[in-house]
Amino acid sequence: xxxxxxxxxxxxxxxxxxxxxxxxxxxxxxxxxxxxxxxxxxxxxxxxxxxxxxxxxxxxxxxxxxxxxxxxxxxxxxxxxxxxxxxxxxxxxxxxxxxxxxxxxxxxxxxxxxxxxxxxxxxxxxxxxxxxxxxxxxxxxxxxxxxxxxxxxxxxxxxxxxxxxxxxxxxxxxxxxxxxxxxxxxxxxxxxxxxxxxxxxxxxxxxxxxxxxxxxxxxxxxxxxxxxxxxxxxxxxxxxxxxxxxxxxxxxxxxxxxxxxxxxxxxxxxxxxxxxxxxxxxxxxxxxxxxxxxxxxxxxxxxxxxxxxxxxxxxxxxxxxxxxxxxxxxxxxxxxxxxxxxxxxxxxxxxxxxxxxxxxxxxxxxxxxxxxxxxxxxxxxxxxxxxxxxxxxxxxxxxxxxxxxxxxxxxxxxxxxxxxxxxxxxxxxxxxxxxxxxxxxxxxxxxxxxxxxxxxxxxxxxxxxxxxxxxxxxxxxxxxxxxxxxxxxxxxxxxxxxxxxxxxxxxxxxxxxxxxxxxxxxxxxxxxxxxxxxxxxxxxxxxxxxxxxxxxxxxxxxxxxxxxxxxxxxxxxxxxxxxxxxxxxxxxxxxxxxxxxxxxxxxxxxxxxxxxxxxxxxxxxxxxxxxxxxxxxxxxxxxxxxxxxxxxxxxxxxxxxxxxxxxxxxxxxxxxxxxxxxxxxxxxxxx
RNA sequence: CGCGGGGUGGAGCAGUCUGGUAGCUCGUUGGGCUCAUAACCCAAAGGUCGAAGGUUCGAAUCCUUCCCCCGCUACCA
Numbered sequence: 001x002x003x004x005x006x007x008x009x010x011x012x013x014x015x016x017x018x019x020x021x022x023x024x025x026x027x028x029x030x031x032x033x034x035x036x037x038x039x040x041x042x043x044x045x046x047x048x049x050x051x052x053x054x055x056x057x058x059x060x061x062x063x064x065x066x067x068x069x070x071x072x073x074x075x076x077x078x079x080x081x082x083x084x085x086x087x088x089x090x091x092x093x094x095x096x097x098x099x100x101x102x103x104x105x106x107x108x109x110x111x112x113x114x115x116x117x118x119x120x121x122x123x124x125x126x127x128x129x130x131x132x133x134x135x136x137x138x139x140x141x142x143x144x145x146x147x148x149x150x151x152x153x154x155x156x157x158x159x160x161x162x163x164x165x166x167x168x169x170x171x172x173x174x175x176x177x178x179x180x181x182x183x184x185x186x187x188x189x190x191x192x193x194x195x196x197x198x199x200x201x202x203x204x205x206x207x208x209x210x211x212x213x214x215x216x217x218x219x220x221x222x223x224x225x226x227x228x229x230x231x232x233x234x235x236x237x238x239x240x241x242x243x244x245x246x247x248x249x250x251x252x253x254x255x256x257x258x259x260x261x262x263x264x265x266x267x268x269x270x271x272x273x274x275x276x277x278x279x280x281x282x283x284x285x286x287x288x289x290x291x292x293x294x295x296x297x298x299x300x301x302x303x304x305x306x307x308x309x310x311x312x313x314x315x316x317x318x319x320x321x322x323x324x325x326x327x328x329x330x331x332x333x334x335x336x337x338x339x340x341x342x343x344x345x346x347x348x349x350x351x352x353x354x355x356x357x358x359x360x361x362x363x364x365x366x367x368x369x370x371x372x373x374x375x376x377x378x379x380x381x382x383x384x385x386x387x388x389x390x391x392x393x394x395x396x397x398x399x400x401x402x403x404x405x406x407x408x409x410x411x412x413x414x415x416x417x418x419x420x421x422x423x424x425x426x427x428x429x430x431x432x433x434x435x436x437x438x439x440x441x442x443x444x445x446x447x448x449x450x451x452x453x454x455x456x457x458x459x460x461x462x463x464x465x466x467x468x469x470x471x472x473x474x475x476x477x478x479x480x481x482x483x484x485x486x487x488x489x490x491x492x493x494x495x496x497x498x499x500x501x502x503x504x505x506x507x508x509x510x511x512x513x514x515x516x517x518x519x520x521x522x523x524x525x526x527x528x529x530x531x532x533x534x535x536x537x538x539x540x541x542x543x544x545x546x547x548x549x550x551x552x553x554x555x556x557x558x559x560x561x562x563x564x565x566x567x568x569x570x571x572x573x574x575x576x577x578x579x580x581x582x583x584x585x586x587x588x589x590x591x592x593x594x595x596x597x598x599x600x601x602x603x604x605x606x607x608x609x610x611x612x613x614x615x616x617x618x619x620x621x622x623x624x625x626x627x628x629x630x631x632x633x634x635x636x637x638x639x640x641x642x643x644x645x646x647x648x649x650x651x652x653x654x655x656x657x658x659x660x661x662x663x664x665x666x667x668x669x670x671x672x673x674x675x676x677x678x679x680x681x682x683x684x685x686x687x
Numbered sequence: 688c689g690c691g692g693g694g695u696g697g698a699g700c701a702g703u704c705u706g707g708u709a710g711c712u713c714g715u716u717g718g719g720c721u722c723a724u725a726a727c728c729c730a731a732a733g734g735u736c737g738a739a740g741g742u743u744c745g746a747a748u749c750c751u752u753c754c755c756c757c758g759c760u761a762c763c764a
Binding site: 014015017018020021023024026027028029030031032059060061062064065068144213217218221222225298299300301302328329330331332338339340341342343346367368370372373374375376378381384385387388389391392393395396397398399400401402403404407408447448451461462464465466468469470471473543544545546547 | 690691692693699700701704711712713719720721722723724726727728729757758761762763764
C-alpha cells in the first residue's frame with residue numbers, strides 16, 4: 001500500500017556507557033537523546049535503521065570499584081548494567097539492542113580482531129618495564145601511580161604527565177612513586193605488550209577525514225589536531241585479569257586494552273541483535289555494506305576513539321564500513337558547575353524519574369543540547385521550559401482545541417468548509433513542517449529541529465486566536481466547526497512531529513485523537529497531509545503535559561546545593577585522607593580578621609540568611625551568612641566576630657557577600673559565634 | 688607557553704561554515720482575548736554583536752592584531 005521509497009540503511013550507535021556507576025542527564029544530553037531523536041525520525045521516514053548500544057564492562061576502574069566495595073567485578077557490572085538499561089528504557093531511548101561487553105559474543109569479536117591483526121603481522125610486540133604493585137598483585141596503569149614530577153618536583157604528578165608543569169614523561173621516571181591503590185611503593189617489573197601502529201594509518205585517516213568536510217567543526221578540530229601531532233603506536237593489551245583475554249598462549253595474563261575492545265562492542269551488539277531476530281548474518285548488512293550509513297553519537301571526550309582509532313581499526317581489518325558521521329556533543333554543566341560523579345554532583349536519571357515525567361527532561365535537554373559548546377542545565381530553566389513552552393504553548397493548544405470540540409461538538413471532528421486566508425496559512429505551515437524539522441535532524445541539529453517543531457505549535461495558537469472560535473461558535477457554527485476541524489489536523493501533525501522528541505506524549509496524544517495503530521509506526525511525510533475525516537469521534541480530553549510546581553523545583557535545587565557544598569565528604573575516601581593536612585603556606589593564605597557587627601537583619605523570603613554589615617578596621621562590608629536559624633539578628637549587633645576577609649565575593653540571593661563569618665557547628669547543626677575574649681579593635685589579624 | 692572553546696539587548700542563548708534589514712526563550716511595560724493547564728495573541732522599550740584595523744557596494748559573519756573568560760586535574764558523556 002505504501003509507495004516504496006528508496007530505503008536507506010543506517011546503523012546508529014550511542015557511546016557504550018561504562019558500567020561502574022549510574023547515568024546522569026549529561027550522558028543523556030550528549031550521546032543518547034540526540035541519537036534517539038535521530039533514530040526515531042529515521043524510523044518514521046521508513047528507513048532501515050538499527051540502533052545499537054550496550055554496557056562497557058571492562059577496564060581497571062571496574063576492578064577497583066569492585067575492590068573498594070569488596071565484591072566481584074561481575075556484581076558491579078550486573079548491577080549497573082541492569083540499572084542503566086532500565087533508566088534508558090524509562091526515558092524512551094529506543095535501542096534495538098542493548099548488549100554488554102562481558103558477553104561471549106563480544107569476547108569472540110574482540111579476539112577475532114586481535115588474531116586477525118596478529119596474523120597479518122600488523123601488531124608490534126614491545127618489551128617494557130612497568131610499575132607493579134605487589135600488594136595488589138597487579139601492574140599499575142598510569143593513572144594509578146603517583147609521585148614527584150621529575151621536572152618540577154610537584155609531589156602529586158600522575159604516571160604519565162604532570163598537571164603542574166604540563167610535562168609528559170614515562171611513569172618509570174617518577175620520583176618516589178606510590179600506588180594509588182594500596183599507597184605502597186611499586187616495583188619495576190618487565191612485561192610486554194602488543195601495539196597497534198596508528199601511525200601507519202595517518203595517510204589513510206587524513207584522506208578519510210578530508211572526505212567528510214560536513215562533519216561538525218569541533219570533531220574536525222580535534223582530529224586534525226591529533227593528526228598534526230603525528231599518530232603513535234598505541235598499546236592494545238594490558239596486564240590484567242578482568243577483560244577480553246588475549247587469544248595467545250604467551251599472553252595468559254593479558255587482556256585487550258579497553259579502548260581497543262570497547263568500540264568493537266558496537267559490532268558484537270549488532271551481532272547479538274541479528275541472532276535475536278533469528279537472522280544471525282544480518283549484522284553484515286550494516287557493518288560490511290558500503291551503502292550503510294554508520295553514525296556514532298558520542299561525547300567530546302570520545303572523539304579520538306571514534307574518529308581516529310576506530311576507523312583505523314576498521315581499515316586494518318578490511319571489509320568494514322567506516323563511520324559516516326560522528327556527531328560528538330560537548331558537555332552539560334549543572335547549575336553553573338561541572339558534573340562531578342565523585343562528589344555526587346549530578347542529576348541522576350533514576351532520581352529524576354522518581355519525580356518527573358521523561359518527556360519534560362527530553363524536551364529540556366533537546367532544547368539546550370550541547371551541540372556547539374558546553375551548555376548549562378538549571379532546574380529553574382527546566383521548570384520554565386516545561387511550564388511556559390511545553391505546557392503553555394504545545395500542551396495548551398492541544399487542550400484548548402480538544403476541550404472545545406468536546407464541549408461544542410460532542411467530541412466529533414466537525415465538517416470542513418471553504419478555506420479562508422488564515423486556513424491556507426496554517427495548512428501551509430503544517431504541510432511544510434515535516435521537511436523543516438527533518439532537514440535539521442538530518443544535520444544532527446536537534447535544538448533547531450525542536451524549535452522548528454515548536455514553531456508549528458506557536459503558529460497553531462496564533463491561528464486559534466485569530467479565528468476566535470469562541471465567538472464564531474455563537475454566530476456561525478459552521479465556520480467555527482471548520483476552524484476546529486483544522487485544529488484537529490494540526491494536532492495530528494503535531495503528534496507525528498513530536499514523536500522523536502516526546503515519544504510518551506505523542507502516544508498519549510495519538511490516543512486522545514482516537515487514532516488507530518501505533519504512533520511510532522506512522523509516516524513522517526504524511527504529517528500535515530493526511531487528515532482525520534469529519535465525524536471522527538475523539539477521546540475524552542485530558543491534560544497532555546502537567547505543570548511543575550515551584551516547590552518541587554526548589555527541593556531539587558536544595559539537593560544540588562547541599563552536594564556542591566559537601567566537597568570531599570562522603571565518597572571521596574582516597575582524596576579525603578590525603579587532603580586532611582594543609583601546609584602552613586595554605587593556612588597563611590587565609591586572612592582572618594576581627595570585625596564588629598554594625599547591623600544585622602533577616603534576608604526576606606529566606607529561612608537561614610542574615611544580611612550583616614561589619615566593620616573591619618576602616619572598612620565596612622556586607623556579609624551574607626546562613627545563621628538565622630540559630631542566631632537572632634539583634635543579638636549579634638555590636639559583637640566582635642571573626643571573618644574571612646579575603647574570601648572571593650559571592651552572590652547569595654542576589655546580595656553580594658564580601659566575606660564569611662566564622663561559627664562553630666555541632667552535629668545537629670546548632671551554631672555558636674566565634675568571638676574574641678577582649679576588646680582588641682576591629683581589623684586585628686588572627687594568626 | 689601551547690592546544691581547544693567562548694565573549695551578541697536585564698538573564699540564558701541562536702545566528703558565524705554558505706557576508707545582505709540582529710533573532711529566540713525568559714523578564715519588564717502597554718494593549719487584546721476569555722476557548723484553554725492564571726494559559727493564548729499583539730505591540731513597545733532595551734544591543735557600539737569583546738576592542739581596533741582590513742577585505743567588500745555591504746561584515747556579528749571573512750582576514751589580521753589585541754583584550755578578557757573557561758576547559759586542557761578528577762574513577763565525568
